[in-house]
Structure formats: C-alpha cells, structure tokens
Amino acid sequence: MELRRARPSDSPAIRDVARRSLGASYSLDPQAITSAIEEWYGEDRLAAMLDDPDHVLLVADHAGQVVAFSDSVVAAADTATLLWLHVDPAHRGEGIATDLFDATRDELERLDVMNLRGRVLAENTEGNDFYDQRGFHQIGTDTVEIDGESYIENIYAESEQWGREAVDTPDGRTVYVDHDNHERGSKATFHVVFTEREGDDKYGYFCSNCNTLALAMDSMGRIECESCGNVRKPVRWDAAYM
Structure with missing residues (x-):
C-alpha cells in the first residue's frame, strides 16, 4: 500500500x-x-x-x-x-x-x-x-x-477547548467569540461568534486579522471583513472514517 x-x-x-x-x-x-x-x-x-x-x-x-x-x-x-x-x-x-x-x-x-x-x-x-x-x-x-x-x-x-470570549457589538449587545471554532481566511482566521456562551445560535464571525466582527455574507457563504478585506470562502466539511 x-x-x-x-x-x-x-x-x-x-x-x-x-x-x-x-x-x-x-x-x-x-x-x-x-x-x-x-x-x-x-x-x-x-x-x-x-x-x-x-x-x-x-x-x-x-x-x-x-x-x-x-x-x-x-x-x-x-x-x-x-x-x-x-x-x-x-x-x-x-x-x-x-x-x-x-x-x-x-x-x-x-x-x-x-x-x-x-x-x-x-x-x-x-x-x-x-x-x-x-x-x-x-x-x-x-x-x-x-x-x-x-x-x-x-x-x-486534540486538546480541551479554550472557551468563548465575550465581546460587545456596536449596538451594545454581548456575543461570544468561540476560540475553538475557526475557519480559514485570506489573511487570518475567522472565529465563529455565538449569541450565547453555551448556546448554538450563530451571530456571525470574528476576524482575527483586525479583531473586529464580520457579518457580511453573500448567497454562496462568502464572508468578507469590511475593516481589513480578510475573506473567508465556504469550504465543505464532513468526514467518513471506517
């Protein structure tokens, strides 16, 4: 083999x-x-x-x-x-x-x-x-x-999760950046942002290149940070092991 x-x-x-x-x-x-x-x-x-x-x-x-x-x-x-x-x-x-x-x-x-x-x-x-x-x-x-x-x-x-960090949105709302859940961007990673510390409802993404929230998404799942131009393109996730 x-x-x-x-x-x-x-x-x-x-x-x-x-x-x-x-x-x-x-x-x-x-x-x-x-x-x-x-x-x-x-x-x-x-x-x-x-x-x-x-x-x-x-x-x-x-x-x-x-x-x-x-x-x-x-x-x-x-x-x-x-x-x-x-x-x-x-x-x-x-x-x-x-x-x-x-x-x-x-x-x-x-x-x-x-x-x-x-x-x-x-x-x-x-x-x-x-x-x-x-x-x-x-x-x-x-x-x-x-x-x-x-x-x-x-x-x-392979390691235990690091947890979620509370951040404030421009309108004063508290959301949570998940440091264990990130996806590749053109300049730096995007972290998934949730509405609750323990919940599964997504709020958007956090751009680690400029440390700002990135919410703009087109119909194909493409996200772009309006502050620095960091782009996340959709990637198909799955795995089947036997």
Whole structure:
C-alpha cells in the first residue's frame, strides 16, 4: 500500500471512493449522493485543491488503484482541519484509515502544523469512535447541508477547548467569540461568534486579522471583513472514517 499525495489523474478514482463511502456510511438518497459528489468533488474543485498549498490531499494506492483518500486544510499557522477521510467499503477493516490518518499527521507536521482538528457527521458512529479512540475531544457542533437537508456534525480537537470570549457589538449587545471554532481566511482566521456562551445560535464571525466582527455574507457563504478585506470562502466539511 502506497500513501502519497494525490495527482490530477486520481480525480475519477477519488470521486468513486467518495461515492461508495457515502453510500455505505449514510442513509442518503442516491440523488443526494450524486448532488454531493458533483458539488464537492467536481473536476474544477479537485484541481483547485491540488493547486492550493494549504490543502493536503493524500491517497492510499493499492496496486495502482486508489482505495481511500484524506483531505486536510491548514486553517491557521499551526492548526489544520481534517475534512475528509473516505475508505472504499471493499477495503474497510484493513487498517487503511489508521495508516492514512497517521500519514496525514506526518505530512502536516512537515508543514509545521502541529494541531489537528476533525469534523464528522453525528450519525456516523464509527467516525466519531475513530476520534474518541485517538484521544480527541469533542469541542462543538456545526451543521452541513446535503441536497437541501441539514445534518449535525461534531467538531473534534486534540486538546480541551479554550472557551468563548465575550465581546460587545456596536449596538451594545454581548456575543461570544468561540476560540475553538475557526475557519480559514485570506489573511487570518475567522472565529465563529455565538449569541450565547453555551448556546448554538450563530451571530456571525470574528476576524482575527483586525479583531473586529464580520457579518457580511453573500448567497454562496462568502464572508468578507469590511475593516481589513480578510475573506473567508465556504469550504465543505464532513468526514467518513471506517
């Protein structure tokens, strides 16, 4: 088994592995899976990922056939998030997920990224157990939309959460910046802001580049800080581990 960086020629196999993995791991309608594949694994999307130095896309190559892949993105100078880890159902139970996870960690460490986070749909019991068995802590939840339906996903980190910091909005309202829940921006990370210290209702984002609240979002989920121009583009989050 060879664990290596993905190549453009791997694109069809990556889509096929994702399709098989989603079909085996979730009770999704076939049309929903097809829509997800088109949105998340399209040719242009994969090409952009391969060209992005902040993306780490690894594949498990078995005798010239891609049977699994992982996709991680560097969200901050020292933190990355494991977005995807899919294994073809025909090759599950062979330890490929563990080997690929370890290879991903090693590759990120070579990039001087020491903190790893992961996201997995709440209904994926084996995926959540995968993190638990490796000593990760659940630090929050988020939602993801698949073919028009929302699903809960759990967020994991290797260390305990740092917590939420109270900040005041321009109109005098108190909201809470979640230092454990952040996403990549063009200049610096965006932290998710919640309306309550313990609640799940989102207020917006906090730009760590200029320490201001960023609320402007277009229909595609693109956020731009009006103060410094820091931009956060939407990224598809999910993971399926077997």
